[in-house]
Amino acid sequence: MSSNSFGKLLTVTTFGESHGPAIGCVVDGCPPGLEISADEFAHDLQRRATGKSRHTSARREADEIEILSGVYEGRTTGTPIGLLIRNTDQRSKDYNNIAQQFRPGHADYSYWQKYGIRDPRGGGRSSARETTMRVAAGVIAKKWLLQRHGVTVRGYLSQLGEITPTGFDWSVVEDNPFFWPVADQVPALESYMDALRKSGDSVGARVNVVADGVPPGWGEPIYGKLDGDLAAALMSINAVKGVEIGDGFASAAQKGTEHRDLLTPQGFASNHAGGILGGISTGQQVTASIVLKPTSSLRLPGATVDASGASVEVITTGRHDPCVGIRATPIAEAMMALVLMDQALRHRAQCGDVGEITPRIPGTIDG
Numbered sequence: 001m002s003s004n005s006f007g008k009l010l011t012v013t014t015f016g017e018s019h020g021p022a023i024g025c026v027v028d029g030c031p032p033g034l035e036i037s038a039d040e041f042a043h044d045l046q047r048r049a050t051g052k053s054r055h056t057s058a059r060r061e062a063d064e065i066e067i068l069s070g071v072y073e074g075r076t077t078g079t080p081i082g083l084l085i086r087n088t089d090q091r092s093k094d095y096n097n098i099a100q101q102f103r104p105g106h107a108d109y110s111y112w113q114k115y116g117i118r119d120p121r122g123g124g125r126s127s128a129r130e131t132t133m134r135v136a137a138g139v140i141a142k143k144w145l146l147q148r149h150g151v152t153v154r155g156y157l158s159q160l161g162e163i164t165p166t167g168f169d170w171s172v173v174e175d176n177p178f179f180w181p182v183a184d185q186v187p188a189l190e191s192y193m194d195a196l197r198k199s200g201d202s203v204g205a206r207v208n209v210v211a212d213g214v215p216p217g218w219g220e221p222i223y224g225k226l227d228g229d230l231a232a233a234l235m236s237i238n239a240v241k242g243v244e245i246g247d248g249f250a251s252a253a254q255k256g257t258e259h260r261d262l263l264t265p266q267g268f269a270s271n272h273a274g275g276i277l278g279g280i281s282t283g284q285q286v287t288a289s290i291v292l293k294p295t296s297s298l299r300l301p302g303a304t305v306d307a308s309g310a311s312v313e314v315i316t317t318g319r320h321d322p323c324v325g326i327r328a329t330p331i332a333e334a335m336m337a338l339v340l341m342d343q344a345l346r347h348r349a350q351c352g353d354v355g356e357i358t359p360r361i362p363g364t365i366d367g
């Protein structure tokens with residue numbers, strides 16, 4: 001299968017299936033000298049992992065990273081960094097009954113039509129399990145961005161079904177299993193998810209991700225725009241159905257006078273553009289938002305066809321997420337970090353000798 005790699009100067013290749021012996025990735029192009037140890041991957045991997053609350057899949061994976069290459073005495077050497085995680089809690093019998101059926105809303109049918117063969121155990125490569133290695137690779141990018149440029153990337157859940165935040169506080173996002181920015185709403189989210197799980201249905205969600213500290217100049221017009229790369233990277237996350245940069249689709253209803261971000265010597269007066277103009281960062285916060293579809297593996301029966309083309313009703317049993325978006329915040333952060341690091345290296349390669357450019361205004365006023 002091709003197209004398992006992305007990036008230009010920092011490339012990431014992921015491999016492995018949800019129920020295979022292991023999943024892994026190769027991160028190539030990381031500059032030498034970055035201190036990194038296996039322990040440093042645990043935090044983000046655990047933020048994304050299943051089995052952390054009753055609101056996500058009950059599969060329990062250790063998600064322990066083995067560094068296979070590219071690191072010597074705790075520092076990157078500039079050679080490809082090989083990372084591996086062994087799968088330890090597959091329960092492939094959950095998929096025996098549906099191995100010859102196509103779940104509605106799932107990639108089963110389209111993978112079958114493309115390859116004429118598929119690994120039905122846990123969805124193979126189309127499983128959310130594939131996102132694990134994106135998060136692992138993202139740990140390297142987050143660390144490099146912070147050390148080299150003071151850039152931070154963080155995200156939060158900005159919609160769960162029809163529920164939206166009633167306020168905003170970064171300090172509570174990591175204190176609840178949803179990455180939700182309003183502490184008072186968490187009990188309501190828990191009740192909503194409990195009822196949803198009981199009903200056997202699933203729901204969609206939205207995640208916002210932002211990068212602070214990105215300097216102006218990152219991004220390559222025309223075909224390597226920063227927003228273009230972000231859109232592609234975020235859309236490549238399994239289950240993502242929509243991506244917005246800045247005000248995104250809301251821009252359709254805006255007037256130019258409302259949408260444009262006025263420039264002052266003290267900084268931009270607003271940030272409707274999401275920190276990107278002409279595909280190049282402006283020095284403002286880079287903002288993106290993604291929508292993940294409702295999980296398609298449902299125990300509620302649905303019409304489909306089987307591999308012989310006969311009409312059947314499919315029921316999916318097993319340990320599924322009623323809302324895969326609940327675990328998506330670290331994945332979106334990782335993809336944004338990887339794109340930013342790639343673009344930072346590309347900017348250095350072409351424009352590293354340009355020198356100081358004036359005038360440079362700070363980012364967004366009060367932003």
Ligand code: EPS
Nearest residue numbers: 018050057059122123127128129318319
């Ligand atoms: C998934 C189904 C469940 C989840 C899995 C994603 O796995 P299983 O194959 O065991 O039924 O647990 O998520 C992970 C294992 C993970 O690490 O994210 C699916 O169909 O996408």
